[in-house]
Structure formats: structure tokens, C-alpha cells
Amino acid sequence: MANDSLLDRSRTIAGPGYNRWLVPPAALAIHLAIGQAYAFSVFNKPLGSLISRDADNPAPDDWTLSQIGLTFSIAIVLLGLSAALFGKWLERVGPRKAMLASSLCFGGGFLIASLGVSMHNIWLVYFGYGFVGGIGLGIGYISPVSTLIKWFPDRKGVATGMAIMGFGGGAMIGSPLATNLMAHFKDSAPQGVAPTLIVMGLIYLLFMQFGVWTIRVPADDWKPAGYVPSTEHNALITTGNVSADNAIKTPQFWLLWIVLLCNVTAGIGVLETASPLIQSVISGTEKGRGMTEPALVAAGAGFVGLLSLFNLLGRFFWSSASDKLGRKVTYAIYFGLGIILYALAPTLSHNAQLALFVVVCCVIISMYGGGFATVPAYLSDLFGKFQVGAIHGRLLTAWSTAAILGHLIVSMLTENAKASGLTGAATYQPVFYTMAGVLILGLLANLAVRPVKEQYYEKGPVTAEAGGH
Known part of the structure; x- marks a missing residue:
């Protein structure tokens, strides 16, 4: 058996x-x-x-x-x-x-x-x-x-x-x-x-x-002691359950697909250019002009490590904050603040404002990481917990798409910039401006999210054992 x-x-x-x-x-x-x-x-x-x-x-x-x-x-x-x-x-x-x-x-x-x-x-x-x-x-x-x-x-x-x-x-x-x-x-x-x-x-x-x-799973009827479901901070929280097959028929799923696609594509714009870009910014400062190539490379590696740390911390900080703020508001912050920071970054790099540039990139990457960690909770709010793992799995095709799209955008823009005679930090300026535009699309998709209609809900009681049927 x-x-x-x-x-x-x-x-x-x-x-x-x-x-x-x-x-x-x-x-x-x-x-x-x-x-x-x-x-x-x-x-x-x-x-x-x-x-x-x-x-x-x-x-x-x-x-x-x-x-x-x-x-x-x-x-x-x-x-x-x-x-x-x-x-x-x-x-x-x-x-x-x-x-x-x-x-x-x-x-x-x-x-x-x-x-x-x-x-x-x-x-x-x-x-x-x-x-x-x-x-x-x-x-x-x-x-x-x-x-x-x-x-x-x-x-x-x-x-x-x-x-x-x-x-x-x-x-x-x-x-x-x-x-x-x-x-x-x-x-x-x-x-x-x-x-x-x-x-x-x-x-x-x-x-x-x-x-x-x-690993352990809770019994189907389990809930935390004293827990009372609340929609105080988020009118999008569903009272029903939507199957994975029905979820992909809803506009909400595809709006969140665009949201994740835009958030990840923009983040890749920073991650792919991080090391060479920071080396260009450093070499444009008064102290950096005398640095040797190995020292610049080491600085680039250190910057990548710092971004990894903020990627990690952002995943916990922003997703935890979304419990209080609501998922839609949290993503609005990712995109709204992100647009400003992406648009500001080229000016800071051009003027060799090193400290401010590093801070801006760290905040950007914290929200990139936060986007990954917040999306499962967003899905659960919209579609219930019945098949949220399967729905999340289907949504992650946006990540696969962004991995290809982000790389292509960065490669094309930097090659064109070099071909037009731009050098140093200026080579990467078109990447940041373009990714700010990508975030505008993500912001609009997030703003369009509405509660899921009851026609998509599962009829009758649902159990975890039925999750794959």
C-alpha cells in the first residue's frame, strides 16, 4: 500500500x-x-x-x-x-x-x-x-x-x-x-x-x-491557536480556493506573471552589470584613478558580494513587511521606488557619486529579492492555499522568461552603447533607463490586480490529498 x-x-x-x-x-x-x-x-x-x-x-x-x-x-x-x-x-x-x-x-x-x-x-x-x-x-x-x-x-x-x-x-x-x-x-x-x-x-x-x-504538513483542519482570518490590510484576500488549472484562466494570474517578469528583468539589469559598472564608477572618482586593475576587480567582487547580502535580506524584510502593508502595496513600492532609483543611478554613476550609487543599487536588489519572496503570499491571498504551490510553479515561468529577456536587453544595449562610442560607466546608462521603463509596465500590471471572481472557486470542501487531481 x-x-x-x-x-x-x-x-x-x-x-x-x-x-x-x-x-x-x-x-x-x-x-x-x-x-x-x-x-x-x-x-x-x-x-x-x-x-x-x-x-x-x-x-x-x-x-x-x-x-x-x-x-x-x-x-x-x-x-x-x-x-x-x-x-x-x-x-x-x-x-x-x-x-x-x-x-x-x-x-x-x-x-x-x-x-x-x-x-x-x-x-x-x-x-x-x-x-x-x-x-x-x-x-x-x-x-x-x-x-x-x-x-x-x-x-x-x-x-x-x-x-x-x-x-x-x-x-x-x-x-x-x-x-x-x-x-x-x-x-x-x-x-x-x-x-x-x-x-x-x-x-x-x-x-x-x-x-x-x-518536513511536516498540517492536518487539513489545522489552524494556529487563536487565529482569525483578517482582510483588514488587503481587500484582495480570497475566502475561496482556486485550482491551478482555473488560476491560469484568470486575468489576475497573468497580471502577476507580468509583475514578476518585470521585477526580475529589471533586477538582472543590475546583477549582470554590477562588477564592471562599479569598477567604472570607482575609476571615475579621485581616489579610484590611481587604483590598479587587480584592486578594481577585487572591488567589483566585493560589490557583488554586498548585493548578494541585500538580495538575501530583502527577501525576508520586504516579504515580512507585506504581512502588514498588503502585497499589492508592497509591489507598488518595489515598482514606484524602483523607477525613481533606476532613473537616478546613471546620474550618480556619471558624477562618480560612489557611496550614493552603492546605496541605490543595494536598495534595488533588496526589492528584486523581495519580489521573489512576496509573490507566493500574493498568490495565496488571491487564489487560496489549496494548490498555491502548483500555481506558484506555473508563475515561475516568468522567471525563466526574464532570465533570457534580461540578458538579451543588457547585451544589446551595452553593445550598442559601445558601438556608438560610449565608454566606462556611460556604457551602462541605457540599461538603467530601459529597466525603469520595464518597471513602469510592472507597476501598471500590479495596479490592475483585482479580487478573483467567485466563478473560479472550487465548489465544495477541498483537501490537500486532492491537490493533484
């Missing part, structure tokens, strides 16, 4: 008196692991010099930066596609089975990629880290979300912020881990990459088991 399996959803239902605060650490274990994806760029130089062993003088058969970068793009596209494809399955089988599948795919992706590195076959790297690992990313990303929302109906933003904060902070673990492992193995393999991928795959596979075996 299926119910005899340790992986079955029925085996994860918490008993009376269970402390719901034990659930966020289980979710965090998954997100801290898969958040390593944000640190993939640490492999760029080593992967580009496997044959030459010299990043500054690559051999003809060494992989190019664009070839290597495609690995990350494939992973993010598969994140969105697998989240959409497996969302209803996840709701039916429960988070334990989904988290185990995620850990096997994500950890296994590293192992396949290491084989590709050893054989110098880029297609195996794409298949391992990009395709298989990307499926692990997608399933792992959404697997804790609906569970957390069901445990914290009174603090949806806080709960999802805690988990998704882990995805933003995964790079802060993954980057130094990869760097130290490659240094350790550099004498036993080209640039130490292949054994590093094996060790990291095994570490993440084991680390994610904490989440797999400690």
Missing part, C-alpha cells in the same frame, strides 16, 4: 501540539542548497581554462565564456519549466517526496556535470548541471512554499521570506565552498573542477536530506 511508504504524504502529517517553527529550517535546508545556482559564475574561469590551465591565455579548444554561461541559463529555464510541470504532482504527493526528488536531481546534476568536465564534453555539463540540476532547482524551489503557507496563514510573508531568503543566500555558501575545493584539488585534476563538482554534489545531496526527513 502507498500509505506504508515513508515518502507518502500521509506519513508527514504532524500530530497535535507540533511546533510549526520546526518547519522553516527544513525549508531553508532545501533553499540554501539549491541557491548555489547563484554562485555558478565561480566556475567560469576554471571551466574556460581546462586545457590551457591559464585563464588569461585560453587554448583554441577551451570553452568560451558564452558557452559556459549557457549552463546557468539552461538551469534557470528548467527551474521555471519543471516548477510549472511538477507543481500539481507536488501538491498530490506532498513535500517529502518532492524534496527527495529535488535532492537527487540537484546533487546528481553535479555528478553528471563532473563527468562532462572530465571528458571535456560541454553537452554533458549542460545536461547535468543545466537540465537535470535545473529540474532539481524547480521542484526544490516550490516544494516548501505551499507547506509554509499552510503552517503560517497568519504570517505568510514571514514564512515564505524565511525559506526563499535561503535561495538568495545560497551563493554565500556555494561560492567559498567551490573556491576552496578547487584550490584543494587543483593538483589532481585540471583546475580542480571535476572532483569539486563530485564533492559538492554529494554534500548538497546529504544536506538536503535534513529537509526531506524533517
Whole structure:
């Protein structure tokens, strides 16, 4: 019988008196692991010099930066596609089975990629880290979300912020881990990459088991002691439940799809240009003119690290604030304030106002991270908690689209700027102005969100066990 399996959803239902605060650490274990994806760029130089062993003088058969970068793009596209494809399955089988599948795919992706590195076959790297690992990313990303929302109906933003904060902070673990492992193995393999991928795959596979075996779901009739549903701050909060299949028939779903697309596309505009841009801004200051190239590169790396920190903190701060402000108001802040800051950034960079420029970028990235963490709670407000994980999975196709769109916009605008003779920080000015325009579209989409009509509600009582049907 299926119910005899340790992986079955029925085996994860918490008993009376269970402390719901034990659930966020289980979710965090998954997100801290898969958040390593944000640190993939640490492999760029080593992967580009496997044959030459010299990043500054690559051999003809060494992989190019664009070839290597495609690995990350494939992973993010598969994140969105697998989240959409497996969302209803996840709701039916429960988070334990989904988290185990995620850990096997994500950890296994590293192992396949290491084989590709050893054989110098880029297609195996794409298949391992990009395709298989990307499926692990997608399933792992959404697997804790609906569970957390069901445990914290009174603090949806806080709960999802805690988990998704882990995805933003995964790079802060993954980057130094990869760097130290490659240094350790550099004498036993080209640039130490292949054994590093094996060790990291095994570490993440084991680390994610904490989440797999400690996750619990509440009983269908459970609610926090003294909890009374309130719509005081948000008239959009539904009293019904909408299935994933019905949700995509509503204008609200597609408005939020545009909202997420715009927020992520604009954020990528900063993330992709961060290191070279800050180096240009620094070199335009009086102190920066005498800095050496290695010092500027180090400053760029430090700036990227600072942005990662604000990406992480923004996920918790803004999503928690949305519990008080309401989701629609919080997104209005993301877009309204974002438009001003994006439009201001080129002037600050042009005038070499370094401190102000750094502050502006940190706030922008905090709202980029906040957008990811707030959207599951926004979806729950609009569509109920019945299949919110599956709905969230389908919405994440906006992230996949933004990963491609944002990269194309940044590449096209910077190349055109260079072709027209612009240099230094001025090269990136068109990116910021364009992304301010993208945020205007996001603001309009957010303002158009209205409560979901009752015609889309599920008729009769709904249970989690029916989640995949």
C-alpha cells in the first residue's frame, strides 16, 4: 500500500501540539542548497581554462565564456519549466517526496556535470548541471512554499521570506565552498573542477536530506491557536480556493506573471552589470584613478558580494513587511521606488557619486529579492492555499522568461552603447533607463490586480490529498 511508504504524504502529517517553527529550517535546508545556482559564475574561469590551465591565455579548444554561461541559463529555464510541470504532482504527493526528488536531481546534476568536465564534453555539463540540476532547482524551489503557507496563514510573508531568503543566500555558501575545493584539488585534476563538482554534489545531496526527513504538513483542519482570518490590510484576500488549472484562466494570474517578469528583468539589469559598472564608477572618482586593475576587480567582487547580502535580506524584510502593508502595496513600492532609483543611478554613476550609487543599487536588489519572496503570499491571498504551490510553479515561468529577456536587453544595449562610442560607466546608462521603463509596465500590471471572481472557486470542501487531481 502507498500509505506504508515513508515518502507518502500521509506519513508527514504532524500530530497535535507540533511546533510549526520546526518547519522553516527544513525549508531553508532545501533553499540554501539549491541557491548555489547563484554562485555558478565561480566556475567560469576554471571551466574556460581546462586545457590551457591559464585563464588569461585560453587554448583554441577551451570553452568560451558564452558557452559556459549557457549552463546557468539552461538551469534557470528548467527551474521555471519543471516548477510549472511538477507543481500539481507536488501538491498530490506532498513535500517529502518532492524534496527527495529535488535532492537527487540537484546533487546528481553535479555528478553528471563532473563527468562532462572530465571528458571535456560541454553537452554533458549542460545536461547535468543545466537540465537535470535545473529540474532539481524547480521542484526544490516550490516544494516548501505551499507547506509554509499552510503552517503560517497568519504570517505568510514571514514564512515564505524565511525559506526563499535561503535561495538568495545560497551563493554565500556555494561560492567559498567551490573556491576552496578547487584550490584543494587543483593538483589532481585540471583546475580542480571535476572532483569539486563530485564533492559538492554529494554534500548538497546529504544536506538536503535534513529537509526531506524533517518536513511536516498540517492536518487539513489545522489552524494556529487563536487565529482569525483578517482582510483588514488587503481587500484582495480570497475566502475561496482556486485550482491551478482555473488560476491560469484568470486575468489576475497573468497580471502577476507580468509583475514578476518585470521585477526580475529589471533586477538582472543590475546583477549582470554590477562588477564592471562599479569598477567604472570607482575609476571615475579621485581616489579610484590611481587604483590598479587587480584592486578594481577585487572591488567589483566585493560589490557583488554586498548585493548578494541585500538580495538575501530583502527577501525576508520586504516579504515580512507585506504581512502588514498588503502585497499589492508592497509591489507598488518595489515598482514606484524602483523607477525613481533606476532613473537616478546613471546620474550618480556619471558624477562618480560612489557611496550614493552603492546605496541605490543595494536598495534595488533588496526589492528584486523581495519580489521573489512576496509573490507566493500574493498568490495565496488571491487564489487560496489549496494548490498555491502548483500555481506558484506555473508563475515561475516568468522567471525563466526574464532570465533570457534580461540578458538579451543588457547585451544589446551595452553593445550598442559601445558601438556608438560610449565608454566606462556611460556604457551602462541605457540599461538603467530601459529597466525603469520595464518597471513602469510592472507597476501598471500590479495596479490592475483585482479580487478573483467567485466563478473560479472550487465548489465544495477541498483537501490537500486532492491537490493533484
